[in-house]
Amino acid sequence: MLLIKNAKILSDNQQTIQRDILIQDGTIKEIGDNLSDVQADVFDAQGHFLTPGLVDVHVHFREPGFEYKETIQTGSLAAARGGFTTVMAMPNLNPVPDDQAKLAAQIARNQENSVIHVEQIGAISKDLTDHTINDIQGMTEAGAIAFSNDGKGVQTADTMLQAMTAAAKAKRPLIAHLEDDTLLHGGVMNDGEVSQQLGLPGITGLAESSQLARDLVIAKVTGVHYHVAHISTKESVALVRMAKSQGVHVTAEVSPHHLLLSDDAIQKDDAYFKMNPPLRAQEDREALIAGLIDGTIDMIATDHAPHGTEEKQKSFAVAPFGITGIETSFQLLYTHLVKSGLLSLGTLIDRMLIAPVKAFHLDAPTQIAVGQRADLALFDLTHLTTIAVDDFLSKGKNTPFIGWQVYGETQATWVSGQQVYQR
CATH class of the missing domain: 2.30.40.10 (Urease, subunit C, domain 1)
Known part of the structure; x- marks a missing residue:
């Protein structure tokens, strides 16, 4: 007691x-x-x-396959230090949980090694890249909370149509990492003045927003719960706002770093600022904050993406995308959004707890009550x-x-x- x-x-x-x-x-x-x-x-x-434990619908705990970056144990301890008691773990692992047996094994691994509640997301297609979708129904029965090819964009409309149809039938959300490979052109940061000044190849916002526009049309037809991961551009915010007004079952998340930083924070070739999607322009950051305030963006998710120190000390051109975030997100957002008067404390708790639980039907408390x-x-x-x-x-x-x-x-x-x- x-x-x-x-x-x-x-x-x-x-x-x-x-x-x-x-x-x-x-x-x-x-x-x-x-x-x-x-x-x-x-x-x-x-x-x-004191609040009910926070909920993060987008984390990378790296185990199995990349334990030098993070393990389920260290990731869950970091989550607890950040005030999170429930998270949803992405499937870009090795092996990828892309069938019923691997998904069940990953869930067992999470339960054995985590100090918090970990829900597992299943892969849409084999190895996150195949054009043929996995056994969505079988993986749902094995315990998948949702489906995503996070880290890879679904490149063809037909694959996305198949995936959304299967996810809708299984009554599971589909989480989209939006990235049109044909528009990347080797980019490593936002395409703009800063990338030109640093001499680094840029990633246009079209790589995200053009795929989002395609997906929203398909989502309306299929009736799936379509969730936009780490939204980053003003065009994407406008598209989600319009889709919601037309009755599309769409939810969206934004990461703390996209709310707090724009690409002008990158003063030199420092890969600690390299993430995917990249830090965008100041006008994009302002649109994200506005979307969070008015509810167009439903929730905040950290996209906690730990890497080895040596990897991130390399040049922007070759270092991996991603930053760690689960230990610092609440305090950064409370300081810069609540203390500044942009959000109320209650709204921040809604975006970091109540909205994620509601959207994904999670078994997690949203109020302190008997x-x-x-x-x-x-x-x-x-x-x-x-x-x-x-x-x-x-x-x-x-x-x-x-x-x-x-x-x-x-x-x-x-x-x-x-x-x-x-x-």
Whole structure:
């Protein structure tokens, strides 16, 4: 039995109120003022902000195949340090979970090695690149939460039509990594003034938005739940907004780095700023923030993509795409979106918890209430701290946010009432 004393929680009218939370057998038993229980272990929250654990629908835990970058254990510990208690793991692994047996084996591996809840996404097609789709129904029965070829764009309309039809029949979302290979031209960053100044080949926003336009038309016909991963351009935001107005079942996510940075932050050949999709122009960043505020973009997802240090110290031209993000996302977003007045705290919690649970029908609590599972995260919203590489629990240290000063550091995280992280 656990008694969390002096925690601030969000009330129904989105104000913070101080409460004590009594937890028994992994669930919340009582909420009140000045609670006491002689049998309970007491944790003093010291007036910090307590919320149900955050949810991230887009992570890369790299195991199996790339354990030098991350493992399920280190990724889940990093998630707990970031205040996340449920994540959805992408299938770009080796072997790729692209059939029923491999998917079931991956789910078992996640359960054995993770300190948090990990839902597994299945691959749309063999090795993420084949034009023939996998056994979507069989993988659904094996436990796939959704389907994606993340890291690779689905290159033909026919493959996407087959995939959406099968996913709709299986009642599972299809998550799209939008990238038209014929429009890449070897690009490594956004196509614009900065790429020209640095002499690096650029990636046009058309590589994303043109494929999105194709997919939205197919999604309307098939009725599938179509989810846009890591949206990055103003054109894509406009397309999603229009599709929603026409009744297409589309949801979208944006990554913290695309909300906080534009390509003008790249002052030199520094691959810690190399991600896919790339950091876009300032006008794109502003459109993403506007879309997040008005609900066109439903949720925030980190796209946590750890890499080896040596890999990311190479030139932009050859280093892998991706940055780590699950340990720093809440504090960065709270500092730069909530403290600045762009979002309310309640809206940030909606985009990082309630909206993902609702969209993907996840088994995760969205409010602190009696009878709910005690997946909880405690954040210090009042003290300024510095993001330091030595504090990371992820194997990946590849982030441009090292040295940034932030509010909102995680103090503790619980999964089913068991503490899995304490600062």
